[in-house]
Amino acid sequence: MERRGLDADGYIEREGSLGRIQPAFAELVAAARGRLVEAYGSRLHSAYLYGSVPRGTARHGVSDLDLLIALHREPADEDRDTAEVLGRGLDQDFPAIDGVGILLYGKERLLSEGERYDLGWFLACLCTPLLGADLAEHLPRYRPDGLLARETNGDLAVLLPRWRARFEAASEPAEFRRMNRFFSRHLVRTAFTLVMPEWGGWTSDLTESAEVFGRYHPERAAQLREAAAVALAPVGDPAVARRYLDDLGPWLAAEYTARHGTKAPRPEA
Missing domain, CATH: 3.30.460.10 (Beta Polymerase, domain 2)
Known part of the structure; x- marks a missing residue:
């Protein structure tokens, strides 16, 4: 099993x-x-x-x-x-x-x-x-349920404006490379936890996370596979981050809020 x-x-x-x-x-x-x-x-x-x-x-x-x-x-x-x-x-x-x-x-x-x-x-x-x-x-033990999904990654809608500001302030390939790695990781993990309660398990493997997500959202599967690849081998192309900010990120934030709700506010780190 x-x-x-x-x-x-x-x-x-x-x-x-x-x-x-x-x-x-x-x-x-x-x-x-x-x-x-x-x-x-x-x-x-x-x-x-x-x-x-x-x-x-x-x-x-x-x-x-x-x-x-x-x-x-x-x-x-x-x-x-x-x-x-x-x-x-x-x-x-x-x-x-x-x-x-x-x-x-x-x-x-x-x-x-x-x-x-x-x-x-x-x-x-x-x-x-x-x-x-x-x-x-x-601390207690944890199950891969909707509460965990909401409280771990239910803040993407709040994060996206900060990501956009970071993107607009960047100019060097090294900055975009770091940004692409960070954005890719976060989006793949958020996409996975979106479907985690349905799948009924946990993985930190980014490639597996993208594949699991793709079973439930085949229309976005190719985007997540690409994001997982960038997370593992980041590139300095600003167009990658731009696609995340203009398309994948807003879609995922809206889908997440609709399905799991919004993460409870936290004090600033």
């Missing part, structure tokens, strides 16, 4: 582990662990890996390193500056990766009721413990 990322009771299984990290990324992860402790000291509650590195699917020189950092208190500007310096240093020192993404939150927000089906789910199901006590021990 196909498990579709669920355990025997129908809950989403936690993906990734330190044991799945490929040898090419082992030194990078060890350096990240050491630099996190040095950078945050007693302010650090815990840290987690997510994405392709802990899933064991990272590609040398192509994939990025993704980190979630939980502090004992809400982060201040100093903490965000530290994260930027940390990420830039890891990116410069390790050619195995192409960029570092860091999410930075206080532990109380990660465990809050308002984030239970968004950041809480993300930590409990998609993040691999790297340092400190695992906050997932204080």
